[in-house]
Amino acid sequence: GAVVSQHPSWVICKSGTSVKIECRSLDFQATTMFWYRQFPKQSLMLMATSNEGSKATYEQGVEKDKFLINHASLTLSTLTVTSAHPEDSSFYICSARDTGVTEAFFGQGTRLTVV
Amino acid sequence: DAKTTQPPSMDCAEGRAANLPCNHSTISGNEYVYWYRQIHSQGPQYIIHGLKNNETNEMASLIITEDRKSSTLILPHATLRDTAVYYCIAGNQFYFGTGTSLTVIP
Numbered sequence: 001g002a003v004v005s006q007h008p009s010w011v012i013c014k015s016g017t018s019v020k021i022e023c024r025s026l027d028f029q030a031t032t033m034f035w036y037r038q039f040p041k042q043s044l045m046l047m048a049t050s051n052e053g054s055k056a057t058y059e060q061g062v063e064k065d066k067f068l069i070n071h072a073s074l075t076l077s078t079l080t081v082t083s084a085h086p087e088d089s090s091f092y093i094c095s096a097r098d099t100g101v102t103e104a105f106f107g108q109g110t111r112l113t114v115v
Numbered sequence: 116d117a118k119t120t121q122p123p124s125m126d127c128a129e130g131r132a133a134n135l136p137c138n139h140s141t142i143s144g145n146e147y148v149y150w151y152r153q154i155h156s157q158g159p160q161y162i163i164h165g166l167k168n169n170e171t172n173e174m175a176s177l178i179i180t181e182d183r184k185s186s187t188l189i190l191p192h193a194t195l196r197d198t199a200v201y202y203c204i205a206g207n208q209f210y211f212g213t214g215t216s217l218t219v220i221p
Contacts, residue, residue, distance in 0.1 A: 006158070034209055043202070044159070044211040093158050095209065102147050104209055106158035 002028050004096050006107030013084055013114055021079045021110045023094035029074040030096035034104060035067075038091040050077060084114040116206025117142040124216045127197075133190040135215050137203030140184040146206045148179060150188045152199040153214075159202065162188065193219045 050056035050071035097104040127133040151159040
């Protein structure tokens with residue numbers, strides 16, 4: 001089946017630093033990728049959608065200068081949380097979909113804690 | 116994407132069928148219905164999807180009403196490992212609603 005790998009699984013960083021999360025499709029081409037964040041006991045909130053080689057489309061209320069998304073290849077997308085603060089602590093999840101395929105597959109998520 | 120409405124929680128006895136409903140009355144003609152589930156602290160797992168016809172795979176069955184305004188996910192023989200939050204998505208942008216927390220009881 002389609003596998004999406006996210007790295008790291010968890011990360012702790014100091015307030016004010018930047019953190020990069022990687023999302024890789026292992027056995028298919030991820031022409032579209034989605035990034036989500038999830039707070040405890042809440043549902044997944046879509047942050048942005050990106051197509052390979054294009055700029056990401058951010059959802060309303062998501063700061064594009066704070067959450068930098070790069071989708072430069074068909075197998076890799078990255079989310080960089082810049083100048084992280086404790087309120088950015090959350091569970092970040094990516095998903096990927098191939099062209100001509102309707103369903104998306106999800107990574108295992110990254111737990112970010114900002115101290 | 117169409118807004119989806121699901122009951123917040125359900126219980127099911129182990130070994131019995133779990134029927135999870137989803138209302139998506141504003142779904143458009145070309146929008147698929149997808150079901151995912153999320154076990155605590157993991158990424159969502161794809162279960163099944165469909166457009167108009169009923170679908171079945173090794174995990175579950177998906178029943179979509181003729182007017183496509185609602186659907187039901189059926190887990191034919193629920194096990195304890197099926198305890199999770201189940202999300203119904205109607206559309207192609209993958210917006211998540213609040214989901215149904217299914218608890219399978221021994």
